[in-house]
Amino acid sequence: MITKEHLILYYWPSITNEVDLKLTILRFSASQKWHYSNLIGFEIEKQLIELKLFDKIINIICDAVPMGNFNGDSNDDLCNRETNQIVRIGSSSNLSASEHDKDVLNACLSCKCQSRNIEYLSTKTLFSGRVPSNTTLDNRTPIMPRSLVEWYYKNASNFLTSLNPRLNQSIVNQTCHDNFECIHDYLIRINSFTSEATASGLQSVQESRTALAEIPPTIDLMLPINITLLINNVNRNYSFDINIIAGDRTPIKSAHVTIHPFNKTENINNTGLSSIIVPMPNNANSSVEVLLTIQYGSNSTFQTYLDILACLCTNGSICDFEERTTISDHYQLASCNCLPQYDGILCELDYDGCTSGSACKVNWDNETTCIPLNATDQLTQSRSYYCNGSCIKGYNSSVNGYTCDDIDECSLNPSVCGNGTCFNLIGSYTCDCPSGYRSYNETCVGKSFLVKN
Structure with a gap:
């Protein structure tokens, strides 16, 4: 059922006083062929019935034209008074949607009241006059939300409140928070839930539009930040x-960095240069991350991590920023090229030569042990370890105890082969015996010696 509030709002351009209000209600009722019972609750209903003028006023103002599907038959939904053709609101014809909408519009426009002399009733006085041929200012121009809102605040707030307490300005303002589209929605629907949703949606749209128009700040800083700290x-x-650097016509409200994992917050200058102090890890397994947060514009936030590429190499090593190890999402370690006497991810350890698979094992007996040297001794002695033990037969330990060197038995004892010729071999030697001699016990002996023994 269309309420009194709807009638007023849809016909508000023609309402200038209480008489026009009553006339508008009757005009709408006549076009709908409403019964008296449809006007229950209206202030004028009692007076009209008592004076038996209801039907008279209806017939004077407008000819009865059916609008809407009130009887379940869509064939008489709407009548175009100018063409006398029935327009079905629920069209099932082959007309396109635009053609059908045009037919409905023209049928509705044909129902405007025709100019004629009438008498109509006030609550106190009977007036004579003439009904204008078109009670809307421009029947092809819709009532825009802003116009309705302005009309409500300037002319109709108190009057509408008398009709429905929920149309009070304080309630409308509390619901809609000065969003004129929301106020329009509220006035038409008188539904706080729908209107509050409209207000919320409009606020989000407005905030989005504002945010899109704002220019975010820029950061004059090369990322990742290369940090070198032994x-x-x-x-x-x-x-x-x-x-x-602030964006064009977009001021910066505040800026700060949050350093993780310490959760330390450090405020910095909104614009211009600022110094940030970062506590760097003291090992290769930990990390530090710096989150920059900038509040700018109306209510916008810019956040970014200041990625760090750290070089913690020590002991004279060289950082290789191209080869990296990821420790966390926003923290990486540069690779270290260590000097020979140092080892470890950061070259923080002395090189342990005993970890070599061949240290103190080649030509050393099984009881030999490997002793590593510190970095300083490695540099001065040009070795990384020494061996504590004995060499196997045929080898002698070097002067520094670093290797087992082959013994040249032929040079050490030129007569080792007797009458034969000595040839040195790695770890041993061999004798080339002349005719009449045989190799025996690693030397050359005569046949007579062999027969005797």
């Missing part, structure tokens, strides 16, 4: 500068 430095704090 792992054995006692002071682990590293400082670097950052320059924040």
Whole structure:
């Protein structure tokens, strides 16, 4: 059922006083062929029935034209008064949607009241006059939301509140938070839930539009940040500068960095240069991450991690920033090219030569042990370890106890082969005996010696 509030709002351009209000209600009722019972609750209903003028006023103002499917038959939904053709609102014809909409519009426009002399009733006085041929200012121009809202605040707030307390300005304002589209929705629907949803949606759209129009700040900083700090430095704090540049006509409200995993927050300058101090890890397994947060514009937030590429190499090693190890999402370690006497991810360890598979094992007996040297001794002695043990037969330990060297038995004892010729071999020797001699017990002996023995 169309309420009194709907009638007023849809016909508000023609309502200037209480008489026009009553006339509007009757005009709408006449076009719908409503019974008296449809106007229950209207202030004028009692007076009209008592004076038996209801039908008279209906017939004077407008000819009765059916609008809407009130009897279940869609064939008489709407009549075009100018062409006397029936337009089915629920069209099942072959007309296109646009053609059908045009037919419905023209049928509705044909139902405007025709100009004629009438008498109509006020609550106190009987007036004579003339009904204008078109009570809407422009029947092809819709009532825009802003116009309705302005009309409500300037002219109709108190009057509408008297009709429905929920149309009070304080309630409307509390519901809609000054969104004129929401106020329009509220006035038409008188539904706080729908209107609040409209307000929320409009607020989100407005915030989105504002955010899209705002220019985010830019950061004058090369990422990732290359940080070089020796792992054995006692002071682990590293400082670097950052320059924040505000977007065009978009001011910056605040800026700060949050350093994880310490959850330390450090405020920085909104614009221009700022120094950020980062506590760097003291090992190759830990990480540090820096999150930059900037509040700008109306209510926008810019966040980015300042990725770090750290070089913690020590002991004279060289950083290789191209070869990296990822420790966490926003923290990487550069590879270290160590000097020969150092080892470890960061070259923080002395090289242990005993870890070599051949150390103190080649030509050493099984009881030999390997002793590593520190980096300083490695540098001065040009070796990384020494062997504590004995060499196998045919080898002698080097002067530094580093290797087992082959013994040249032929040079050490030129007569080792007797009358034969000595040839040195790796770890041993062999004798080439002349005619009449035989190799025996690693030397050359005569046949007579062999027969005797």
